[in-house]
Amino acid sequence: MDPSLFADLAVAGLITGGIYALIAIGLNLQYGLLRIMNIAHGEFLMVGAYLTYALRTATGASPLWFLPVSAGAMFLLGLALHRLVFRRLAATSASPEVLEERSLLVGFGLMFVMQNVALLIWGADLRGYDYLSDPIQYHGVVVTANRLLVFGVVVTISAALMIALRTTMAGKAVRGMLQSPLGALLVGVDTRRLHPICFALGLAMAGAAGSLLSMIFEVSPSMGESYTVTALIVITLGGLGHIAGSFVGALVLGLVESFGMYFTSPSLKVLLSYGVFVLVLLIRPRGLFAR
Amino acid sequence: MIARRLVGALAAVAIFALPLYGSPFAVALGLACLMYATLATSWSIFSGPTRTLSLATSAFFGLGAYCTAFALGSLPWPLIIFLGGSVAAAFAALIGLVVLRLRGAYFAVLTFGLGEVVRHAVTYIEKSQSGTVGRVLTDTPPAGTVYITVAVLAALAAVAYRTVARSDLGFALRGIGADEERAATLGVHVRRAKLAAFCLTAWFAGAVGAAAAVRWTYIDPSSVFNPFIVFQTVLIAMVGGPAKLRGPILGALIFSLLAELLRLRLPYLYMIVLGVLLILSVLFLPEGLAGVRWIDRLLAPRRRARAEASHV
Numbered sequence: 360m361d362p363s364l365f366a367d368l369a370v371a372g373l374i375t376g377g378i379y380a381l382i383a384i385g386l387n388l389q390y391g392l393l394r395i396m397n398i399a400h401g402e403f404l405m406v407g408a409y410l411t412y413a414l415r416t417a418t419g420a421s422p423l424w425f426l427p428v429s430a431g432a433m434f435l436l437g438l439a440l441h442r443l444v445f446r447r448l449a450a451t452s453a454s455p456e457v458l459e460e461r462s463l464l465v466g467f468g469l470m471f472v473m474q475n476v477a478l479l480i481w482g483a484d485l486r487g488y489d490y491l492s493d494p495i496q497y498h499g500v501v502v503t504a505n506r507l508l509v510f511g512v513v514v515t516i517s518a519a520l521m522i523a524l525r526t527t528m529a530g531k532a533v534r535g536m537l538q539s540p541l542g543a544l545l546v547g548v549d550t551r552r553l554h555p556i557c558f559a560l561g562l563a564m565a566g567a568a569g570s571l572l573s574m575i576f577e578v579s580p581s582m583g584e585s586y587t588v589t590a591l592i593v594i595t596l597g598g599l600g601h602i603a604g605s606f607v608g609a610l611v612l613g614l615v616e617s618f619g620m621y622f623t624s625p626s627l628k629v630l631l632s633y634g635v636f637v638l639v640l641l642i643r644p645r646g647l648f649a650r
Numbered sequence: 651m652i653a654r655r656l657v658g659a660l661a662a663v664a665i666f667a668l669p670l671y672g673s674p675f676a677v678a679l680g681l682a683c684l685m686y687a688t689l690a691t692s693w694s695i696f697s698g699p700t701r702t703l704s705l706a707t708s709a710f711f712g713l714g715a716y717c718t719a720f721a722l723g724s725l726p727w728p729l730i731i732f733l734g735g736s737v738a739a740a741f742a743a744l745i746g747l748v749v750l751r752l753r754g755a756y757f758a759v760l761t762f763g764l765g766e767v768v769r770h771a772v773t774y775i776e777k778s779q780s781g782t783v784g785r786v787l788t789d790t791p792p793a794g795t796v797y798i799t800v801a802v803l804a805a806l807a808a809v810a811y812r813t814v815a816r817s818d819l820g821f822a823l824r825g826i827g828a829d830e831e832r833a834a835t836l837g838v839h840v841r842r843a844k845l846a847a848f849c850l851t852a853w854f855a856g857a858v859g860a861a862a863a864v865r866w867t868y869i870d871p872s873s874v875f876n877p878f879i880v881f882q883t884v885l886i887a888m889v890g891g892p893a894k895l896r897g898p899i900l901g902a903l904i905f906s907l908l909a910e911l912l913r914l915r916l917p918y919l920y921m922i923v924l925g926v927l928l929i930l931s932v933l934f935l936p937e938g939l940a941g942v943r944w945i946d947r948l949l950a951p952r953r954r955a956r957a958e959a960s961h962v
Contacts, residue, residue, distance in 0.1 A: 396755040447933060459754045460703055464888060464932045467881060471925025475918040584877075588766075591759050626777070629770045633763045640756060641748065 376613020385564030391600030398466030401583025407569030433566030437559030598646025692854030698892030714859025738856020784870030891938020
């Protein structure tokens with residue numbers, strides 16, 4: 360295989376994988392930690408993308424300014440949703456499995472509502488704007504500048520989160536909850552305060568990912584669905600509640616898709632990612648990195 | 651008791667004879683209602699007692715519809731319906747061997763994914779075989795035939811639901827839903843029971859797909875494998891309550907009327923209303939409308955004690 364083609368595919372795979380990482384870590388905070396199966400995760404990404412798009416076209420400023428705005432808005436929305444819906448759902452569910460099932464259904468409801476509100480406001484057309492779309496060439500590998508920027512931002516956010524989980528007190532509390540919800544409660548972790556924050560943080564990451572995606576792709580009300588499924592595949596690959604695993608799993612899936620599509624056909628992308636999903640579920644149901 | 655039977659028989663006659671006296675609009679509305687009722691009832695056969703969220707309905711429906719697309723004109727109509735159901739059931743048996751080992755969200759997402767995989771596979775095959783995607787349906791049967799077919803399927807689904815609920819299989823499925831390990835320990839053949847119910851569910855979804863395909867003159871993968879088919883089925887079953895037969899039927903009635911009222915004029919608002927209803931029912935009516943006691947009292951004041959005694 361031609362080395363520059365290999366490099367092309369690898370770079371494309373890593374960039375896609377980096378975006379997957381951000382989305383998947385966000386979902387892992389909700390599903391791995393709280394057992395809330397938020398199937399509308401991709402919808403928050405979509406709203407984040409539209410927010411950035413709308414602000415960018417209204418003001419003309421760099422979309423990077425609106426990345427924290429989108430993330431912050433989704434954080435607040437997450438706090439509100441947890442307060443109104445998911446707190447009650449968790450309190451009235453007899454077991455984690457029941458919570459999983461019921462939150463999945465609520466997620467479907469949210470998906471209906473959010474997609475159609477977006478359709479009402481922005482319509483079904485694809486929308487986009489131009490931002491740093493000049494190609495950059497380096498040793499025969501061609502990448503557009505916006506993709507490199509997006510990759511840099513996702514790696515920074517993911518790394519910051521992982522470092523915060525390792526070093527800060529709140530991060531340790533979250534890791535404690537991931538390992539043992541009851542144990543964390545016993546040693547004095549304030550789960551009543553941390554749960555809504557983790558949930559909202561998950562949505563904020565989806566919002567940030569959406570904001571970044573709007574810089575390279577066009578946005579549409581149905582853009583989120585496929586990302587939800589991808590995120591679920593990634594957290595299965597990396598292991599439930601395993602944040603670093605999600606990051607590596609996302610890069611792996613990005614590479615598999617990039618190389619797989621080159622060797623088969625772009626229309627088989629969905630088959631490829633589901634193939635990975637089925638294989639992992641059957642062979643390593645607790646993730647690639649489970650000990 | 652006799653009065654109830656009489657009312658039931660009259661209702662059945664009224665439903666089946668609708669094409670004779672109803673306007674085309676009434677027949678179309680009735681057809682939609684019966685379709686939803688069949689899909690939601692048959693979905694509840696498996697997913698109700700086992701409490702396992704299956705999202706494969708779109709895949710089954712689409713496979714049935716494609717059977718019609720291929721067989722229309724060369725096979726007699728009832729055989730096409732049977733074939734559509736059987737292809738879906740065979741597909742369910744095949745994937746069931748693998749996916750029924752999983753539970754919870756993984757099962758839900760994987761069954762949903764299978765629908766997407768089948769849709770993409772069909773698109774891919776059509777593209778590489780004939781260069782075009784989608785098929786035109788010619789010499790479709792009259793609307794009355796389609797209506798009667800779906801009405802028969804709805805009746806069969808209701809009978810199947812009741813029969814399974816009262817059989818050993820029904821007990822096994824409820825046992826699995828309560829606690830799968832315990833059921834297995836007590837001698838329930840878990841995988842066989844799940845597979846049987848899953849295939850039964852698939853047969854009905856496939857048969858409805860085969861019958862409904864002729865409502866469109868042109869079918870393509872994105873319309874017959876549409877994820878909205880399964881979302882709506884789950885929604886109807888969950889809002890109605892899958893644990894009792896009247897749940898999915900009540901749900902189908904409400905949703906077909908709601909769809910008629912809102913969908914054409916305000917499509918987005920219709921979907922928003924669906925979403926809000928689903929969230930509210932999950933939060934406040936975990937057993938669905940059928941679990942609300944005043945409906946119980948309204949519909950069957952005397953039979954309740956007996957129903958509770960037999961737990962059906």
